[in-house]
Amino acid sequence: MLRDRRLLILLLVILSNLIGFGIIIPFLPLYATRLGASPWQVGWLFASYSIAQMVAAPFLGELSDRYGRRPILMASLWTTTLSFVILALADRLWMLFAARIIDGLGGANIPTVRAYIGDVTEPQDRARAYGLLGASFGVALVLGPALSGLLAHWGPAVPAWGAAVLSGVALGATWLWLPETVHRASARTAYTWADFRQVLRQPVVGYLLITDFLYWNASTAYQTTFPLFGQARFHLNVSQVGYLFALIGALGILMQLYLVGPIVRRIGERAALTYGFVLMGLGLVGIGFTHRLGSFVAWIFPTALGASLGLPSLIALISQAGTSENQGRIQGVASSLESLARIAGPVWGNGLFQWVGPGAPYVSAGLLMLATGAWAGYGLAVRLGGAGRRVVRPAGE
Secondary structure: OOOOHHHHHHHHHHHHHHHHHHHHHHHHHHHHHHOOOOHHHHHHHHHHHHHHHHHHHHHHHHHHHHHOHHHHHHHHHHHHHHHHHHHHHOOOHHHHHHHHHHHHHHOOOHHHHHHHHHHHOOHHHHHHHHHHHHHHHHHHHHHHHHHHHHHHHHOOOHHHHHHHHHHHHHHHHHHHHOOOOOOOOOOOOOOOHHHHHHHHOOHHHHHHHHHHHHHHHHHHHHHOOHHHHHHHHHOOOHHHHHHHHHHHHHHHHHHHHHHHHHHHHHHHHHHHHHHHHHHHHHHHHHHHHOOOHHHHHHHHHHHHHHHHHHHHHHHHHHHHHOOOOOHHHHHHHHHHHHHHHHHHHHHHHHHHHHHOOOOHHHHHHHHHHHHHHHHHHHHHHHHHOOOOOOOOOOOOO
16 A cells, blocks of 8 residues: 555655644743743634634635645645744744644644545555554654654753754645645535434434543643643653653553454443543542652553543444544544544643642542443443443444
8 A cells, every 4th residue: 555655755745744733732831930921821822723723624624625635735835934033033932823723723634634535545545544644643643742842951942943844844745755645535514403413313423422522621621731740740851751651652552453452352342431531530630639750651651541442432433433434524523523522631630730739630530430331331331231341333324
């Protein structure tokens, strides 16, 4: 499949751009506080990116169907590069917000990327190609934070310059080597309220999508407070936070490779979802109460294992719960709900950090995951009855 030069170039372009995004995650909260941002304002910094991304995605998808994938990808990469340059030059808080909004407008290119993959692959190869796209996210969440930690040794703004260079490289590679395609897939992402109602009213699918929304709420609440938590509790700097983020990403990949598959094959996705989210919740509550760095690192392991076990199982259950005809609508609604969660999670997580204390986002996110795991496990058991350990398609579909 990767013999197709277009797909290989696309994946390398996206990987370099995602690494740039990974550089920003451990760097942005501490950089913002240097410019006078409160934790709650840091939450809105992350939320502003997601708001801009959610607004821009339908327009970029439609424009790429009309004018081509290549020009839209180049435009989005250009805005992302510009946003990182503004971030590196920022000496006022409003400049950080401008940079994040511009980055969000350019970062809404994933539907276009998925459509490009659909254009250049045969139907039987697309699942694997989308899997490689997902794997690039995992790799970027290891390399990006590690690079952020390394670059921070040379100055507080250097990670942003590093992200700008990587995005510029991605832009140059797209301009030089990525050709336009013959459109065989659509990048449409706009869904109506009727679509939401139709999907969420399906007993199993609706339950799973609400579970997905709750997961991303909790996940973004603790991820976006992680640098501030590390600094407040353990006096960690950007470099140390970046290395810890890289460790978490590496743990997730190793667990996916060696633990998750055998566990899911043994107990099934439904049980893996429940146990994974409960384990993640316990880990987050433990992190929230710890005041020792060694204990903090130890609690990361069950948190990472729980997330690695629960989220892939949830994704698999969502894909199994619908028919091939309505899977696109289900995935679109899921993506929209995840975007909403990425707006809400950072705001309430960082708000709790500011008004209650550093451990509050972790304890509250952990309790939410414990409740979500138990709720999902019970609800799926009731809705599926004796259908077995795995989701089966509804009769007649």
